[in-house]
Amino acid sequence: MLGATISDNEFDRLRRFFEGASGIKLADSKKVLVCGRLSKRLRHWGLQTYREYIDFIEAKGHEDERQTAVDLLTTNETHFFREPKHFDFLREELARMQRTGLKGSLRLWSAASSTGEEAYSLAMTLAETLGDRPWQIFASDLSTKVLDDARRAIYPAVRADEVPRPLAVKYLLEGFDEYEGYYRVEPGLRKRVSFAQVNLMEPLPAMEPFDMIFLRNVLIYFDNAGKKKIVESLVRRLKPGGLLFIGHSETLGGITDVVKPVVPTIYRLP
Incomplete structure (x- = not known):
């Protein structure tokens, strides 16, 4: 062979x-x-x-x-706080929502979470911005292997170095003995993030609507028909006024108009 x-x-x-x-x-x-x-x-x-x-x-x-x-x-390229302008926008949007009266639990979906860096980056941002307000993150991927890694939430130092130092000190636990050189997301943050396998091309499971969905660096792997199918399926899980984030190399121009652009790569459901 x-x-x-x-x-x-x-x-x-x-x-x-x-x-x-x-x-x-x-x-x-x-x-x-x-x-x-x-x-x-x-x-x-x-x-x-x-x-x-x-x-x-x-x-x-x-x-x-x-x-x-x-x-x-499956390609699973990911980083902590990837595309930082999205996180800047997220912080601004969360501040706006708090000023105008945020009600109930804020729900975010990391729809292609890979090994969890995006989901935990979102979790750190919500924890820092919302304080004691209720929030939850649902994260999904097609690959069961990367989901297992995401649930373990153990990352080598080279990945942990992507986390801003003040957040790393607060939310990453340094390993020792056989885990020397690795860091684990602290338990309080881990329990706020749930993971499940979801195939975005198939009918989505029943779930409560989300305030924001992160669908970043996924659409580049699909033809226009696939992109349209995925986006229009996912936005049905958005609350009215909810936001959809896609990757900086992606666009919905000529694909669908069910969501309206706010700034490049960020769209809002009317």
Whole structure:
């Protein structure tokens, strides 16, 4: 099996599998990436070709390996306080909401949370801005592996260094012994964030509406039809006047007008 290459037909089958599972279409240029990420799974199961692996994951009873393949093929680039202008806007919006009379519990959704850095960045921001007011964050991803990492909330020092020092001192616990060089989000903050698997291309689970949804750096992986489907599905979970945040390299121009631009990459539901 060592040195196994993937044929065009095998790649097409894997591409159809991944699109069916995630809604994401793998470009021809991703063939090397696919081989790099899945080759260890062939060795793990003692399979000789990618055709055998595709047959294996599509067979009944192999749901866990199907999820493993999805996890491996999913891109999970993330950082604490990524795209800081969004957090500046969030603080300003929270201050405005408090001045005008914030009622009930504030609800935010990190809709592609990856390993949790975005969700915990939002949690730190809410904790600092809202004080004792009630709030909660729901975070989701397609990959069960990254969700497990997010729930553990343990990060290497290089990631913890992305957190502003005053917040790191307050919300990150330094590890010792076998966890030396790692930091964990403190328990009080962790309990305010819940995680669950959600496929944004499928009908969404029942949930109470949100004040804000963060859908950042997700739409770049979908064609226009997929973008429209995801956005119009998610905004049905927004409260009237709620905000939708997308990534700085993304736009909803020509995709949908169900939300209206406030500033670039931030939209409001009328």
